[in-house]
Amino acid sequence: MRNSILWLALPAGLMVVAMAGAQEKxxxxxxxxxxxxxxxRVCSDALPAEAVTRAREEINAASGLRTAEVDRALTDEERAQAEAARIQAQLDEAAQETRRRTEQAMLLSYRSEEELRRVFNERIAIVDNNIRTARYNVVSLRDGLVSLLQTAGDRELAGQPVAAEATAGIRSRHADLVRQRQLQASFERQRAELDVEIADILQRYRQMKGPAPSDGAPALPAAPGTQAAPIATLPGTASR
Known part of the structure; x- marks a missing residue:
């Protein structure tokens, strides 16, 4: 009520100025x-419901300048992927920090490089055993698949139908072979990464412990691409 009375009390000229200012604002x-x-490209002073989720630009109608840019709304699948990526990044960061602290404690706990090497050799033995097992399984599955294919081929050449069970067995054996080869490749990749990790840890261990070891101490594992032998190689682990 008070504002209405003040508005009525204004002179006519001031009322026009005030109204013009409000319109300009x-x-x-x-x-x-x-x-x-x-x-x-579609532009409107009102955003329809069907365009709310689309990428858009917001422009000041008076100046013609762009004031904002809004990305399109994510789908449920994209939001789930983004959330999974965010969580994974947090887990990776936490894992890296945990690994850094664990390595720091490990480097300070072992009295000699030889003690540290024994731990590495245990890890190497585990990975090498996994590689040997995977290679054996690959050979066994491949031989079995070849046998099944030969049997099916002989039946076809003889004009006999190949049973559905035999066809299903061939497909299943082939899928098992593919998975086992992938597992073997994963173990071999772990082995190569382990050599690099060991070399890095030994390097930092020596830096923390002081002077380099004497000439009689075991040499560092070779970096990838060099001719030197790795720290330890168990029988039957040579790469094919």
Whole structure:
């Protein structure tokens, strides 16, 4: 009521100025929305419901300058992937920090490089055993698959039908072979990464412990691509 009385009390000239100022302020804050629709750019001073989830630009109607840019809304699958990526990044960061602290404690716990090497050799033995097992399984599965294929081929050459069970067995054996080869490749990759990890830890261990070992001490594992032998190689682990 008080504002209404003050407004009525203003002279006519001031009322016009005030109304013009209000209109200018409203025009200055008015926005245009621009988005792509069916390959064409569409602009409007109102954003329809079907365009709310699309990428768009917001433009000041008075100045023509872009004031904001809004990305399209993510799908449920994309939001789930983004959340999974965020969680994985947190886990990776936590794992890296845990590993750094664990290695720091390990480097300070062992009295000699030889003690540290014994731990490494245990890890090497585990990975090498996994590699040997995977290689054996690959050979066994491959031989079995060849036998099944030969049997099926002989029946076809003899004009006899190949039983559905035999066809299913061939497919199952082939899938097992593919998985086992992938497992073997994973173990061999772990082995190569382990050599690099060991070399890095030994290097830092020596830096923390002081002077380099004497000439009689075992040499560092070779870096990838060099001719030197790794720290330890168990029988039957040579790469094919």
């Amino acid at each position: 409203k025009a200055a804050t008015k926005k245009l929305y621009c988005w792509n629709e069916n390959g064409q």
